[in-house]
Amino acid sequence: MVKRMTEPHKRPYRHPKYKTAYRVKNWREYEQSLRDRGDITLWITPEAIWAWRAPMTGKRGAQPIYADIAIETALALHLLFHLPLRQTEGFLGSVLRLMGLTLPCPDHTTLSRRNATVAIQRPVHRASVGPIDLIVDSSGLKICGQGEWHEKKHGEKKVKRWKKLHLGIDEQGQIIASTVTESREQDPSQVPELLMQIDREIGRFIGDGIYDQEPVYTAVEEHSAGARVIILPRKDAVLSPTATTVPTQRDALNL
Secondary structure: OOOOOOOHHEEEEEOOOOOOOOOOOOHHHHHHHHOOOOOOOOOOOOOHHOOOOOOOOOOOOOOOOOOOOHHHHHHHHHHHHOOOOHHHHHHHHHHHOOOOOOOOOOOOHHHHHOOOOOOOOOOOOOOOOOOEEEEEEEEEEEEOOOHHHHHHHHHHHHOOOEEEEEEOOOOOOOEEEEEEEOOOOOHHHHHHHHHHEEEEEEEEEEEEEHHHHHHHHHHHHHHHHHOEEEEEEOOOOOOOOOOOOOOHHHHHOOE
């Protein structure tokens, strides 16, 4: 008797020799972790409650009701839960009522209007003293056209292009430098531009093998003398002519 495979529609996606490598034994903790994924805890600080209403401008005409912190809170919920603006208004209003706060809730038209002008505050926590560690890398960005509706209405072909985003990140994960170029631009060519955006001393410069070029070492040395460059050497890396007499950082990594 031949035993048939269960769920034959999944046959092309199964590896013939695949076996489960582990079994869940801590079911109580595992189920609690699944329940915690749906747990929502919202907390509004006393500072935000105090600054919720906009101050008087001293000018003629209608005065603003909501401060930027109120609009920012509503827009954060809008993006976090993927809610339309009307549902965002209702959700924030219910949260304020559940917390027993008598704060006004921004309506959806106000959110739509203030979305273009609100100044989002993004606090960056950095070390107070000492040099920083700079990690550089790049990523591709796909840029599409107006969308499927615009393509069907006007008969235009969808255009896809690629841009390249170059980032400089410190040891705390904060983006401190960035540039956007065409996809044909090489990553090492943007290192001087990234370094120009950093006004602090660099202790270590970290990158992958594509940055293993002498101009990168020179740019880092000109920005922060004595900075340590940590770059994985390429397979075809070649020593400098003075490697035996006056070796550079790059020579030390390749030796």
